[in-house]
Amino acid sequence: xxxxxxxxxGIWIAGVTVAAFLWxxxxxxxxxxxxxRIVVFHVPCAVLTFVAFLVNAVYSWLYxxxxxxxxxxxxxxxxxxxxxFAVLATVTGSLFAMEQWGSAWNWDPRETSIVMLMLxxxxxxxxxxxxxxxxxxxxxxxxxxxxxFPAMVFLIWILPRIVESLHPTNTLFSRSGLDPSYRITLxxxxxxLLAVFVWMFRLRLRVELAEARLRQQHHHDxxxxxxxxGETR
Numbered sequence: 001x002x003x004x005x006x007x008x009x010g011i012w013i014a015g016v017t018v019a020a021f022l023w024x025x026x027x028x029x030x031x032x033x034x035x036x037r038i039v040v041f042h043v044p045c046a047v048l049t050f051v052a053f054l055v056n057a058v059y060s061w062l063y064x065x066x067x068x069x070x071x072x073x074x075x076x077x078x079x080x081x082x083x084x085f086a087v088l089a090t091v092t093g094s095l096f097a098m099e100q101w102g103s104a105w106n107w108d109p110r111e112t113s114i115v116m117l118m119l120x121x122x123x124x125x126x127x128x129x130x131x132x133x134x135x136x137x138x139x140x141x142x143x144x145x146x147x148x149f150p151a152m153v154f155l156i157w158i159l160p161r162i163v164e165s166l167h168p169t170n171t172l173f174s175r176s177g178l179d180p181s182y183r184i185t186l187x188x189x190x191x192x193l194l195a196v197f198v199w200m201f202r203l204r205l206r207v208e209l210a211e212a213r214l215r216q217q218h219h220h221d222x223x224x225x226x227x228x229x230g231e232t233r
Contacts, residue, residue, distance in 0.1 A: 001198065001199040005195070005199075006199065009192055012188075012191070012192045013193070013196070016189045016192055017189075019185055020037050020040050020185050023181070023185070024037055024040070024181055024182060025179075025181065027179070030100055031099070031102075032099040032100055035095075035099035035100065036096075038095055039096060039186065040182060040185045040186040041092050042089060042096055043186055044186060044187075044189050044193045045088040045089035046085075046089040046093075046156070048190070048193055048194065048197055049085040049086045049089055049114075050152070050156050051194070051197070052078050052079070052081045052085055052197065053078070053082040053121065053148075054149070055078035055201075056075050056076075056078035056079040056082060057149040059071050059074040059075035059078060060142035060143075060146055061142070061146060063075060064142050064143070067135070069138070069212075070209075072138035072141070072142065073208045073209075074201075075141070075145060076141070076208075077201055077204040077205055079125070079145065080204065081197060081200055081201060081204070082121060083118065083121055083122075085197075086114060086117060087118070089114060090114055090115070090118075093110070093114075109160045109164075110160045113155040113159050113160055114156075117152055117155045120148050120151055120152065120155075121152075123144070124145060127144055
């Protein structure tokens with residue numbers, strides 16, 4: 001994302017945030033109608049969690065086919081961003097729960113499922129940290145990611161819908177759900193957050209490539225020093 005894109009994304013997100021507090025009416029049917037605005041920030045974080053882990057699964061599958069190190073780096077970057085948005089979804093959800101249900105944590109199925117989801121992907125990072133050999137680490141983590149993906153779908157989309165929940169259901173995609181103004185603001189914020197996701201994803205890859213070049217340069221320097229030392233003996 002170039003500088004212009006970053007500025008426009010920042011203006012877009014700032015504008016949507018202002019609209020959430022100044023344009024949206026209080027949400028009727030909630031214990032705290034004013035605080036219900038949190039949903040326009042909470043839901044996009046939750047949806048982007050799914051998107052990020054989906055990207056992780058796709059690149060993991062592609063890695064097992066190509067065995068290209070950059071593909072493994074993309075899978076890892078997506079998993080890192082998935083964990084970040086899962087944390088943001090949990091924090092914003094806790095704020096919503098505090099205002100609407102009187103407690104930041106209620107052991108609601110959606111609350112429990114996202115914690116379980118973070119534990120599943122925390123194991124992904126533990127696995128990557130436990131294996132030193134790069135190609136083996138990439139293969140094992142890719143295989144784990146593909147096994148974790150169905151669990152992620154179950155925890156995000158299925159479990160909360162088959163167990164009684166405090167969360168309202170059928171609100172995002174139907175006309176009988178959220179007020180149109182809330183849907184417009186919510187998906188507008190999601191669009192801005194998606195642009196941030198793409199920017200962070202690319203930035204993480206640039207950092208990974210820079211670190212790889214630095215490691216390669218250190219390796220070459222070490223080989224050159226050993227060669228020079230052998231020649232001077």
